[in-house]
Amino acid sequence: MRTAPDTQATGLFSMWRNTRMVVLTAISASLFAALLIPFKLLPLIPGVTELRPANAIPVVCSLLFGPAAAWGAAIGNLIGDFFGGFGPGALVGAAGNFFYGLLPYRVWRAFSDEDPVPSTIRQWVLFVYSLAVASAACALVVGWGINALGFVPFQALTNIVFANNFIVSLVLAPLLLRALYGRVRVAGLRFDDLRTAAPRPRPMRYAGVVLVSIATFGGIWVGNMLALGYLVLPIESVAQVTIGVAPFVVLLLIGALLL
Amino acid sequence: MYLYLDESSWLHRCHPLVRLVVAFALFVAAFLADRAVWQVPLLVVVALLVGTTGAWRNVVRLRYLFVVVAVMTFAVWSLFYRAVDEPELWRLGPLMVSEASLRFAATMALKLTVFLAAGTVFLSVTRVEEFAFALTSAGLPYRIGFAITLSFRLVPVFLESARKVVEAQRCRGFDFERGGLAERVRRYVPVLVPVFMGALRRTDGLAMALDARGFQLDEDRTSYLHYPVSSTDVEVVLASAAMVVGYVVLSWRGVLTFV
Numbered sequence: 001m002r003t004a005p006d007t008q009a010t011g012l013f014s015m016w017r018n019t020r021m022v023v024l025t026a027i028s029a030s031l032f033a034a035l036l037i038p039f040k041l042l043p044l045i046p047g048v049t050e051l052r053p054a055n056a057i058p059v060v061c062s063l064l065f066g067p068a069a070a071w072g073a074a075i076g077n078l079i080g081d082f083f084g085g086f087g088p089g090a091l092v093g094a095a096g097n098f099f100y101g102l103l104p105y106r107v108w109r110a111f112s113d114e115d116p117v118p119s120t121i122r123q124w125v126l127f128v129y130s131l132a133v134a135s136a137a138c139a140l141v142v143g144w145g146i147n148a149l150g151f152v153p154f155q156a157l158t159n160i161v162f163a164n165n166f167i168v169s170l171v172l173a174p175l176l177l178r179a180l181y182g183r184v185r186v187a188g189l190r191f192d193d194l195r196t197a198a199p200r201p202r203p204m205r206y207a208g209v210v211l212v213s214i215a216t217f218g219g220i221w222v223g224n225m226l227a228l229g230y231l232v233l234p235i236e237s238v239a240q241v242t243i244g245v246a247p248f249v250v251l252l253l254i255g256a257l258l259l
Numbered sequence: 260m261y262l263y264l265d266e267s268s269w270l271h272r273c274h275p276l277v278r279l280v281v282a283f284a285l286f287v288a289a290f291l292a293d294r295a296v297w298q299v300p301l302l303v304v305v306a307l308l309v310g311t312t313g314a315w316r317n318v319v320r321l322r323y324l325f326v327v328v329a330v331m332t333f334a335v336w337s338l339f340y341r342a343v344d345e346p347e348l349w350r351l352g353p354l355m356v357s358e359a360s361l362r363f364a365a366t367m368a369l370k371l372t373v374f375l376a377a378g379t380v381f382l383s384v385t386r387v388e389e390f391a392f393a394l395t396s397a398g399l400p401y402r403i404g405f406a407i408t409l410s411f412r413l414v415p416v417f418l419e420s421a422r423k424v425v426e427a428q429r430c431r432g433f434d435f436e437r438g439g440l441a442e443r444v445r446r447y448v449p450v451l452v453p454v455f456m457g458a459l460r461r462t463d464g465l466a467m468a469l470d471a472r473g474f475q476l477d478e479d480r481t482s483y484l485h486y487p488v489s490s491t492d493v494e495v496v497l498a499s500a501a502m503v504v505g506y507v508v509l510s511w512r513g514v515l516t517f518v
Binding site: 016017020024027029030031033034035037053071075081082087089090149151152153167168171175176183189227229 | 378381
């Protein structure tokens, strides 16, 4: 009988060997999906996106459960699409939400070993920056992919997704973390309780944050400029944004792997 | 809750991976066709699938989504598509309508209709377990497939839990609709915290139950699901492959390119 060689591994891929992390992935996914469906505050682009309190769940799960929240956000978004909107856009949404669930914890831990429940000014700055980077990464990937598929133009979707994710998570995540963090710590279910492998060296994580920041904010800016015609590549209309933003998506992937 | 229809149509009887292949083939063909006229054969194929699988009931159920998505796609692309060297019909700042933008918008609306209808057919003939089975048959690791299935199974549980909490809070006189947008978002905290804590209480029990059943082992998995490959499966895969190859060839020769 063979058993998994490293049952305590808790990296982005090796976490699948840890049963608690697998269960936390499913819990994160189903919570996200279950709260996506009934609570829709305001349609932003009818049939495409709404303002939803559930958008805070991947961020909260990320700061509690680490990489389990990334996979959970991707699966949760896929489940949401199973209620009517399943298609190639589901994969794009899953990829975008994967970064939305991955980056808050990784960016926070790159700079701080404290609990991610902000109370000082320094903690609030880092917290808001973590949310902004994660929201921007999700918006960049979703906007780029959906534009490439021809669903919605980049400039119409990316800015809305960013604002939607950022505002909801900024309002709800601190309140939820204040209520939940201590209880999850007592239950021993935080990623910090489950992980045994050492995090990457601090300089590598700093480099990851720099790359991810350039990729997300730079990608959104360049994408908007290309879509609005203020920047022009010598290629046809729709592919302008698809090709112009693609290097930033690759940069985001590299930066996320360094974190 | 989900769109699955418990019927025994020819597509229901196909191998789950074959159903996924059919949906994927339609997605690829629709994605490649940037001329409205080449979306028409795909619409005919999807209509045949809808008619022969009983999926028309879900199409009727989702009729508003179909209309909203098509109308919004047409409206958004009419305004945002940037045609080169085309006379403007109307302009307001960066928004511009031209004859080319209207033709492009119509193509995109048809493309999204094909995506949505193909996705609806897939969801109508495929149970969650079959979807996970198809993904693992295609090479997805078992643990990820299991997490997807578990997540789908937990959604109704958490949805019910959220509804109960909402009803309980409403009985106490709590008004979710009061206040501005930020205030309304904040008012969901008393719902999210108990649902979240209820979910966490399940985590340890689930993880222990899984470990007790050998989830950590790396042995090959057995399953109650068995789908023998029939001649219909082979024919459907060949037909799907022929469709994709045909569209790839047409795309390569520039026939599908928007002009």
